[in-house]
Amino acid sequence: QVQLVESGGGLVQAGGSLRLSCAASGRTRGIDVMAWYRQTPGNQRELVARVTAGAETYYAESVKGRFTIYRDNSKNTVYLQMNSLKPGDTAVYYCNAEQLVGPVERVERREFWGQGTQVTVSS
Numbered sequence: 760q761v762q763l764v765e766s767g768g769g770l771v772q773a774g775g776s777l778r779l780s781c782a783a784s785g786r787t788r789g790i791d792v793m794a795w796y797r798q799t800p801g802n803q804r805e806l807v808a809r810v811t812a813g814a815e816t817y818y819a820e821s822v823k824g825r826f827t828i829y830r831d832n833s834k835n836t837v838y839l840q841m842n843s844l845k846p847g848d849t850a851v852y853y854c855n856a857e858q859l860v861g862p863v864e865r866v867e868r869r870e871f872w873g874q875g876t877q878v879t880v881s882s
Contacts, residue, residue: 761785761871763854768876775880776842781854781873783835791868792857793830793837797850797878804853808839821847844880851875 767779783790794809808818808828816828825844830837837854854873861867 761787761790761856761858761869763856763871763873765852765854765873765876768852768878770879770881771844773845773880773882775844776840777844777878778841779839779852779854779876779878781837781839783837783856783871787835787858789859790835790856791859792855794855794857795828795837795839796853796855797848798853798875799850807852809855810837841878844878846880846882848878849880850878852878 761783762785763781763783765779765781767777769777771777791812792809795807796804797807798804806819807822808826810816810828810830825842827840853875856871858869859866860869
């Protein structure tokens with residue numbers, strides 16, 4: 760099992776910055792993609808950004824140019840640097856990790872979630 764613990768959320772004014780961290784622990788071998796999602800009440804969880812073990816990144820259109828995702832594989836930690844925050848970025852942010860388990864011919868992909876951290880951007 761993999762445990763994910765997020766930190767770094769909080770209250771910030773519009774235009775400000777926050778950095779979220781997510782540390783993976785437990786059986787972390789084989790973690791491939793790490794990502795950040797966010798969710799607001801009554802809405803589905805949406806992908807914000809993802810990064811592969813090879814540092815390839817993807818961003819949702821709404822955060823391109825403002826957010827940066829990166830990871831430190833030696834620490835099994837993924838970060839989300841959020842700049843130029845807007846009230847629309849207010850949400851609970853969740854860390855996600857995908858792990859490849861088993862032999863190549865029968866590889867299984869497992870998914871893990873953190874508990875979430877609240878980000879509130881005031882206008």
